[in-house]
Amino acid sequence: MSRQAKAIEDILPLSPLQEGLLFHSVYDRSGDDVYTAQSVFELTDDSGAGPLDTDALRAAVAGLLRRHAALRACFRERKSGEWAQLVLRHVEPDWREIDLSALPEAERAAEADRIVTEDRTRRFDLSRPPLMRCTLLRLGDGVHRFLLTSHHLLYDGWSQPLLARDLFALYENGGDTDQQAPVRPYRDYLTWLAGQDREAALRAWGDALADVDEATLVAPGADRSPVVPDELRTELDEGDTAALLRWARDNGLTLSTVVQGAWALVLASVTGRDDIVTGLTVNGRPPEVAGVESMVGLFINTVPLRHRIRRAETLTAMLRRLQDEQTLLLPHQHLGLSEIQRQS
Structure with missing residues (x-):
């Protein structure tokens, strides 16, 4: 050797x-x-x-x-x-x-x-x-x-x-x-990943992205050369934060769903589209892997978030529908973005 x-x-x-x-x-x-x-x-x-x-x-x-x-x-x-x-x-x-x-x-x-x-x-x-x-x-x-x-x-x-x-x-x-x-070593997560039902995940993403006709581009002609990311921070005060958390909890919503829905509405306003597809980063740590919360490695994944805005729908109903749609995709968030794009 x-x-x-x-x-x-x-x-x-x-x-x-x-x-x-x-x-x-x-x-x-x-x-x-x-x-x-x-x-x-x-x-x-x-x-x-x-x-x-x-x-x-x-x-x-x-x-x-x-x-x-x-x-x-x-x-x-x-x-x-x-x-x-x-x-x-x-x-x-x-x-x-x-x-x-x-x-x-x-x-x-x-x-x-x-x-x-x-x-x-x-x-x-x-x-x-x-x-x-x-x-x-x-x-x-x-x-x-x-x-x-x-x-x-x-x-x-x-x-x-x-x-x-x-x-x-x-x-x-x-x-x-x-x-x-x-x-636990990172390889245990990769072993779990290899054992997932890839075909079922492909079908789920195919259904979720059916009839998507084009990408949602805010700046279609922008230069795609890599640049160091910048940050823009904005904060809610304690009173507004508490009110938002209380409203989300009372309506059976996670704060993540509220943020995703708000972002979809912003993209709809900027692009003039009612069928929005954007990127969503998920933590990717499967609870089925014991000790995953203390493992060091790259678990996160980026997957599409599709949301179709219905103008006659109330905000609460829209967010509940978004949350239900995302819940169905939770078991399939391990699939690579390139495979999802090929499937769609």
């Missing part, structure tokens, strides 16, 4: 969203990879935990890699053209430390921001693990900025707080993973 083969712990198929993200990441290798995610932690010595122990933090990152097999994955193309994810037995942390404490305050702040941006936009080589890198910036006066940057192929938003919890628990015990309860 070759040394390379000995280094491989597992060879796994891809989840549906992994296939989609991988396609977009390799389709245009020259631009920004918008599926590179970054978490920034501000660490200070006056937090009550004492001065930062950088060796312990690095050991904690190494412990994360040992504990969660999904973090040791890389993606390589087979001779057939298909892609697979390879999980290595051992991966060293991608770690660097940068001391900015000697710079004047204004220069220090500007350089720290530059490094954060550079780290966020630097592409990963998807064939070389780990697809997660760590940068620790020393800013002086006991202040550090810790950058944890990874590719979205590895894990989803649900996984982020799980990793943060494990990271700081490992920091406290010197990276000893034996002191933590074992977690």
